[in-house]
Amino acid sequence: MIAEAREISKVYSLGSTTVTALHPTSFSIASGEFLAILGPSGSGKSTLMNIIGLLDRPSVGQFYLNGVNCGGLSDDQAAQTRNRFVGFVFQAYHLLPRQTVLKNVELPLMYAGVTGSERKRRAIAALTAVKLSHRIDHLPSQLSGGEQQRTAIARAIVTDPPLILADEPTGALDTTTGWEILQLLMALNQAGRTIVMVTHDVQIAQQARRIISIRDGRIISDQPVTPRQAET
Ligand code: ADP
Numbered sequence: 598m599i600a601e602a603r604e605i606s607k608v609y610s611l612g613s614t615t616v617t618a619l620h621p622t623s624f625s626i627a628s629g630e631f632l633a634i635l636g637p638s639g640s641g642k643s644t645l646m647n648i649i650g651l652l653d654r655p656s657v658g659q660f661y662l663n664g665v666n667c668g669g670l671s672d673d674q675a676a677q678t679r680n681r682f683v684g685f686v687f688q689a690y691h692l693l694p695r696q697t698v699l700k701n702v703e704l705p706l707m708y709a710g711v712t713g714s715e716r717k718r719r720a721i722a723a724l725t726a727v728k729l730s731h732r733i734d735h736l737p738s739q740l741s742g743g744e745q746q747r748t749a750i751a752r753a754i755v756t757d758p759p760l761i762l763a764d765e766p767t768g769a770l771d772t773t774t775g776w777e778i779l780q781l782l783m784a785l786n787q788a789g790r791t792i793v794m795v796t797h798d799v800q801i802a803q804q805a806r807r808i809i810s811i812r813d814g815r816i817i818s819d820q821p822v823t824p825r826q827a828e829t
């Protein structure tokens with residue numbers, strides 16, 4: 598089990614009022630799953646993803662990542678656990694604009710204390726996995742949106758985390774390029790990585806193997822995706 602939530606909820610206090618972003622809910626994510634969290638804007642997707650990725654904590658309940666009860670961790674320990682177990686992919690790529698593709702991908706390894714030549718070797722391996730090894734000396738601004746997202750995916754996998762969290766990874770891309778990014782996520786999943794993808798798009802979500810649908814802070818369904826029909 599890569600992640601397990603036990604009766605977690607999230608309440609934000611705004612002066613005298615409170616907003617329940619997530620009503621009490623329990624779920625687990627097995628190793629090797631490709632899960633989509635689907636819901637409209639404001640439904641609580643980011644709240645849920647931030648808890649799964651240890652960027653935030655539930656107000657109530659327990660969250661376990663790789664068997665570790667994260668409620669007992671200090672902020673520093675949570676950050677260490679996050680760096681070790683989770684790779685993030687965002688809608689807007691979040692690459693450093695003045696750094697080359699190679700340096701961007703090396704960055705998590707720098708934080709992990711990996712030395713120069715090993716860093717480069719692993720960054721190139723990750724860039725090869727996303728078919729971008731011919732672009733290592735480019736700046737992000739010299740790449741297409743799809744290539745920038747592939748760079749971000751290389752950065753997410755370079756430390757070999759068991760879990761990839763992708764927040765609207767196709768949201769800034771045209772349909773064809775978005776499809777290519779989804780294919781890449783599927784390939785990473787087939788290679789054994791657990792993927793959790795947040796999206797508001799039903800068609801995108803249906804490329805996953807399981808969909809948790811969320812509405813107004815409540816999980817309204819949690820179902821396997823029916824196998825895709827053969828092309829006619
Ligand atoms: P989504 O990612 O699906 O758009 P969010 O998880 O961002 O939804 O938000 C769920 C609800 O929680 C919304 O009503 C939002 O306004 C509220 N919310 C999110 N973050 C905060 C915050 N930091 N303070 C107060 N309310 C918040």
Ligand code: ADP
Nearest residue numbers: 718719720722723726754755756757758785788
């Ligand atoms: P390691 O240092 O464990 O030998 P590599 O140097 O082969 O790993 O790869 C560096 C990073 O790129 C690792 O996170 C690895 O998982 C990833 N990677 C390399 N090749 C592939 C591939 N074909 N598919 C997916 N990920 C890959």
